[in-house]
Amino acid sequence: MNTNLILHNISRHIQLDKTETDFFISLLQEKKLKRKELLLRQGETCKTENFITKGCLRTYTIDDNGFEHILMFGIEDWWVGDLYSFLTQNPATYFIDALEDTEILQITKHNLDKLYERVPKFERFFRIILQNAFIAQQNRINQNLSFTAEQRYIDFIKRYPQLEQRVSQKQVAAYLGITPVFLSMIRKKFASK
Amino acid sequence: MNTNLILHNISRHIQLDKTETDFFISLLQEKKLKRKELLLRQGETCKTENFITKGCLRTYTIDDNGFEHILMFGIEDWWVGDLYSFLTQNPATYFIDALEDTEILQITKHNLDKLYERVPKFERFFRIILQNAFIAQQNRINQNLSFTAEQRYIDFIKRYPQLEQRVSQKQVAAYLGITPVFLSMIRKKFASK
DNA sequence: GATAAAAATTAAAGTAGTTTAATAAATCAC
DNA sequence: GTGATTTATTAAACTACTTTAATTTTTATC
Numbered sequence: 271m272n273t274n275l276i277l278h279n280i281s282r283h284i285q286l287d288k289t290e291t292d293f294f295i296s297l298l299q300e301k302k303l304k305r306k307e308l309l310l311r312q313g314e315t316c317k318t319e320n321f322i323t324k325g326c327l328r329t330y331t332i333d334d335n336g337f338e339h340i341l342m343f344g345i346e347d348w349w350v351g352d353l354y355s356f357l358t359q360n361p362a363t364y365f366i367d368a369l370e371d372t373e374i375l376q377i378t379k380h381n382l383d384k385l386y387e388r389v390p391k392f393e394r395f396f397r398i399i400l401q402n403a404f405i406a407q408q409n410r411i412n413q414n415l416s417f418t419a420e421q422r423y424i425d426f427i428k429r430y431p432q433l434e435q436r437v438s439q440k441q442v443a444a445y446l447g448i449t450p451v452f453l454s455m456i457r458k459k460f461a462s463k
Numbered sequence: 464m465n466t467n468l469i470l471h472n473i474s475r476h477i478q479l480d481k482t483e484t485d486f487f488i489s490l491l492q493e494k495k496l497k498r499k500e501l502l503l504r505q506g507e508t509c510k511t512e513n514f515i516t517k518g519c520l521r522t523y524t525i526d527d528n529g530f531e532h533i534l535m536f537g538i539e540d541w542w543v544g545d546l547y548s549f550l551t552q553n554p555a556t557y558f559i560d561a562l563e564d565t566e567i568l569q570i571t572k573h574n575l576d577k578l579y580e581r582v583p584k585f586e587r588f589f590r591i592i593l594q595n596a597f598i599a600q601q602n603r604i605n606q607n608l609s610f611t612a613e614q615r616y617i618d619f620i621k622r623y624p625q626l627e628q629r630v631s632q633k634q635v636a637a638y639l640g641i642t643p644v645f646l647s648m649i650r651k652k653f654a655s656k
Numbered sequence: 657g658a659t660a661a662a663a664a665t666t667a668a669a670g671t672a673g674t675t676t677a678a679t680a681a682a683t684c685a686c
Numbered sequence: 687g688t689g690a691t692t693t694a695t696t697a698a699a700c701t702a703c704t705t706t707a708a709t710t711t712t713t714a715t716c
Contacts, residue, residue: 331605331608331609333609337609339605339608339609340608341601341604341605341608342601353594353597353598353601354598354601357594357598363602363605386587390583390586390587393583393586393587393590394579394583394586394590396590397586397587397589397590397593400590400593400594400597401546401550401593403597404546404593404596404597404600405546405547405550407597407600407601407604408534408535408546408547408600409556410604411534411600411603411604411607412524412532412534412556412557414604414607414608414640415524415532415533415534415607415640416524416526416530416532418702418703419702419703420702438662438663438664439663439664440662440663440664447607447608448703448704449703449704449705450663450664450665451664451665451666451703451704451705451706452702452703452704453664454664454665454666455665455666455703457664457665458665458666611672611673612672612673613672631692631693631694632693632694633692633693633694641673641674642673642674642675643693643694643695644673644674644675644676644694644695644696645672645673645674646694647694647695647696648673648695648696650694650695651695651696
């Protein structure tokens with residue numbers, strides 16, 4: 271199991287000794303997903319929180335008209351899951367699937383609870399992770415309220431240049447909340463400048 | 464200082480003994496705001512996290528055209544602040560002001576850090592608070608992507624019936640991401656059913 | 657490497673939501 | 687309580703974005 275990335279991710283916020291590190295690692299399971307493979311289906315229970323070591327996932331919904339709306343992309347070094355379903359073990363709100371062949375490390379709710387109990391520092395770790403996620407989401411809500419589609423696209427490129435390379439325009443459009451057709455029009459206008 | 468509400472808020476997630484409770488209380492400051500009074504101005508540093516014991520606050524931005532966009536309402540039993548500015552002590556992204564005469568309990572970053580150190584259970588408390596806030600925000604993003612303005616309004620009424628009574632339609636519109644004129648049209652259509 | 661499938665582009669017609677402006681209703685401040 | 691200010695309503699013209707559909711380009715698959 272390749273634990274370099276996740277241990278480095280954790281060490282940015284808390285320091286673990288050898289025993290704690292080993293215990294943490296013992297709670298993880300590895301999983302590989304092929305491109306287009308589903309990790310979670312809406313309505314299922316989300317059994318694990320997932321740390322991406324390689325590849326790219328998307329969290330999304332499908333509306334009544336069959337259109338997909340992307341809540342979040344995840345790439346290497348990101349945590350993804352359906353937090354509501356994970357915490358309550360109620361049916362998931364979101365779908366999660368792989369946009370590329372992807373490798374993740376998974377921790378179940380049961381094991382995470384054990385981890386909080388045995389190594390309370392992880393309360394701090396996930397508090398900090400959640401703070402950052404909260405701030406990023408709040409910013410996105412503000413942009414959805416304040417910006418035009420063009421402004422949101424420009425900001426997306428600036429903020430996630432790696433992602434813009436890796437995912438199709440169709441996916442970017444589903445993230446920005448516009449149609450692929452309109453994104454194409456924006457890009458045309460933008461390119462001619 | 465009326466600490467009933469905040470202690471009850473905390474007791475939902477962690478248990479404190481007398482010493483811990485007293486220490487926590489000693490870190491709080493009381494503040495009263497008149498209706499329309501600003502708690503935080505964009506560009507200032509957000510010095511405190513704030514727990515509302517009475518009244519109603521709004522967190523918002525003002526765009527280049529002078530329009531206000533509301534990220535969040537806060538009423539009794541809610542925590543509000545500009546988390547990014549609070550954590551980094553960089554200039555605030557958001558304005559916060561009072562929609563009613565309001566009373567809050569404040570904790571500075573310095574005191575919160577002391578609290579985490581002396582009573583690490585609070586790491587858990589704020590992790591849980593943030594989890595809930597994250598889930599609520601993710602849901603809002605999904606609605607902004609998937610729903611029409613009318614659907615968002617209907618969901619808002621269902622989700623926050625108390626708020627719909629307390630704040631003006633203008634504020635609700637600024638939260639939903641539409642103009643007051645269009646909200647009025649939605650309500651008319653809705654009432655005629 | 658050829659073929660099929662998916663994604664991107666373009667144009668034209670359509671719609672959800674905005675803008676402006678005028679009027680009515682509610683709320684505020686003294 | 688009354689005048690002033692803010693909020694809500696209504697209607698009509700407007701615009702950002704969608705829809706549909708046809709064509710081209712890119713990517714996936716055997």
